[in-house]
Amino acid sequence: MRAAASVLAIACLTVGCAGLPELVPNAEPADSAGLMARCRGIQPHRAFRAVHAIDAALPMDQVSSLIGASLVDPEQRRYRAVLMSVEGLTLFDATASPAGLVVHRAVPPLDDPDFGPGLMADVALALLPPAGERPLVGALPDGRSACRYPQADGGVVDLLPAAHDAPTRIDRYDQDHHPIRRVVLGPATGPLGLAGRIVLSAPGLAGYRLELTLLEAEAVTPTDELFTP
Numbered sequence: 001m002r003a004a005a006s007v008l009a010i011a012c013l014t015v016g017c018a019g020l021p022e023l024v025p026n027a028e029p030a031d032s033a034g035l036m037a038r039c040r041g042i043q044p045h046r047a048f049r050a051v052h053a054i055d056a057a058l059p060m061d062q063v064s065s066l067i068g069a070s071l072v073d074p075e076q077r078r079y080r081a082v083l084m085s086v087e088g089l090t091l092f093d094a095t096a097s098p099a100g101l102v103v104h105r106a107v108p109p110l111d112d113p114d115f116g117p118g119l120m121a122d123v124a125l126a127l128l129p130p131a132g133e134r135p136l137v138g139a140l141p142d143g144r145s146a147c148r149y150p151q152a153d154g155g156v157v158d159l160l161p162a163a164h165d166a167p168t169r170i171d172r173y174d175q176d177h178h179p180i181r182r183v184v185l186g187p188a189t190g191p192l193g194l195a196g197r198i199v200l201s202a203p204g205l206a207g208y209r210l211e212l213t214l215l216e217a218e219a220v221t222p223t224d225e226l227f228t229p
Contacts, residue, residue: 020156020177023148025138035137038161039147042168042185043129044192047073047222050127052198052212054083059206066091068212072127073222080227081123083110095227096120104229122210125172126183126198130157144169155180168195179203192217 026032054066067088071080078097084090093104094116103116110116130149137147140158144166149157154175162168170183186197198212220226 020173021140021142023136023138023140023146023158025136032137035145035161036135036147038145039135039137039159040129041193042159042161042170043074043127044072044194045074045129046192047071047075047220048192048194048217049220050194050217051215053215055211055213057209057211059208067215070123070127071220071222071226073227074129076222077128077131078222078227079120079123079128081120083119092116092119093229094120096124097227122181122200122202125157125170125181126185126200126212127194130159135159189214190217192219 026035048071050070050072052068052070054064054068056062056064056066058064065086067084067086069082069084073079076097078095080095081092082090083092090105092106092110092115094106095102095104101116101120106116131151132149135147135149138145140146140160144160144163147159149159151157156173156177158169158171158173160166160169160171168185170181170185171179172181172183174180180202182201182203184199185195188194189196194214194217196214198210198214200210200212202208
């Protein structure tokens, strides 16, 4: 019994046993409207292309440096992500939209069936406004204001705008309300309002940490041709 308790304690430290924190609604409608406006400003609502330098800390103490290019069309909720080596070799290229995921290219080991959906979900979490038009807004137990977006799969995405010394944060929970991703956004740079630095972490024994540094970004006209090879 004692050994089982020790295993459970370790599991809680590595994957997180905390559930979805309670969200206390704002009492004043004006406060809710202002908070929703701040949450809507976290990610761009116009189509854009961005290039990031990526430092990845992976399981088994693996470290990798990559270049990531993203094309995001918030209006149609479609996006394309390309991973390249620092030498310019395309390692992975895929497009996601409400119609599904299409992998254009994936070299081993990035051709694993679970890699594409996981990567594209991370890209969407960091760069695309959450699905859902009417978030729940209020305060979390630690006092941070948050906009809560229930997801179609039963999960939840919380957006926490920057406050005092606390940076902007995005938390994602699965259908059982366990925390599965956290994104911390640095200050916005340039006219598009993209964060200059993004840190995405996934908990658990197979967890990982991605640090993205924005190299360039521009607004684009999202033609269909841009989302195909």
